[in-house]
Amino acid sequence: MKPRDEEDGSGGIAGSDWNLDRIVAELRVSRAGSQAGDKHEQAAPLPSRKAVARIIDGLFAALFPTHFVLPDLTDEGIDYFVGQTLDATLRSLVNQVRLELQFASRQPDQSSGDQAQQATRITREFAARLPEVRALLENDILAAYQGDPAAKSVEEVRVCYPGIWAITHHRLAHQLYLLGVPLLARIIAELAHSATGIDIHPGAKIGASFFIDHGTGVVIGETAIIGRRVRLYQAVTLGAKSFPVGGDGTLIKGIPRHPIVEDDVVIYAGATILGRVTIGRGSTIGGNVWLTRSVPPGSNITQAQVRSEEFDKGAGI
Structure with missing residues (x-):
């Protein structure tokens, strides 16, 4: 007799050990009940938390390339890196914005082309605000350095302090919140919350x-x-x-x-x-x-x- 935890011949765990037919059926009933009042949720995919985390990594790299990625490049090399990184990051962001717009839409006759154009417009406006966001963050970093006698350097504050990590996420999330994609903004806020224990609503x-x-x-x-x-x-x-x-x-x-x-x-x-x-x-x-x-x-x-x-x-x- 094979042990109960031994894999079956197909490489999986024998379903009879767990009464999977009943559990799968009950999970299906539970899903149907939770979605009964909001049928559009069944078909509309949500933005991806993993994709948003990669987008944030790209934005951090573009905002602070010499501190998080490239300490030794020339100005021209840094500009090239920032341009390439932002292009790839914003292309990913526009897809996530489009997913939120599709999920949030209550108008089934709205064309995907309209949503794609709106997602591009939102992402373009977000990108245009990045220099202003970076300027605000420099002020935040300086305030932390001046306000904490334990801080040995501005760079220590920039790369180590959880408050700076949280406010950087917030300033990016807040712009997306203002631009009408609050779910993406909330995902960014929760990434910072998970990492730092600091919970700032993007609004x-x-x-x-x-x-x-x-x-x-x-x-x-x-x-x-x-x-x-x-x-x-x-x-x-x-x-x-x-x-x-x-x-x-x-x-x-x-x-x-x-x-x-x-x-x-x-x-x-x-x-x-x-x-x-x-x-x-x-x-x-x-x-x-x-x-x-x-x-x-x-x-x-x-x-x-x-x-x-x-x-x-x-x-x-």
Whole structure:
């Protein structure tokens, strides 16, 4: 008698060992049930996470060729490499954009030619914004170097810091979000989230010279607006306080529900700021503060102050 884990003569595991006929049938029923309300999902392929990861690698190489790929080439050689890399990367991107447009389309009579033209237009506009994105990233890198006494060089910050890795993904994803391909943008955001533990929704608006120090556990919601020269530490949450529900019982989406953080604000580790509140310019929010109200410019909010307001004076209870 052959062992139960021995392969059968065809090179596969014997199906009778696992009752595969029943399992396959039940999985088919489950798929049919999950797709019953959205039939177009059955035929429309999604963008590929692996392909998007390769696209991001190509964009990183094109944006920072001497730091991630080619340290010794001449300027002319670098320009040639950047041009070739961008061409291949953008050709791949246009295919992924087209897949998202096909998946999202609710108009079965829309021609694939129209979607191909739209995908090309979106990709061309995205490419045109890359120099601006790179300039923003240089400001972010400099802000991290100036804001962290442990940083020995700008190049260390560029290649090692998880906050820079996360904001680079975000600035690319945000442009795609603005251009109308939010699924691709979300995939890029989740690639960074998986690698760094920093969760930035691609819809969040983040100004220049942004620095996340350490970074693990940072969460920034979709409608958050962050000004210039803002610094966050690990485990900071810029989240929503509540989720309004419509008459049909489903969440109302797209409404402003996350904080506005004005210029030159510092938010220390573990702080949680919820709702559409405004943190005034130049304020400092201390570690582990739980904040659900706006604060004026120049505020210095500590955990002890918040506890005193909520419990000793009765506010918010």
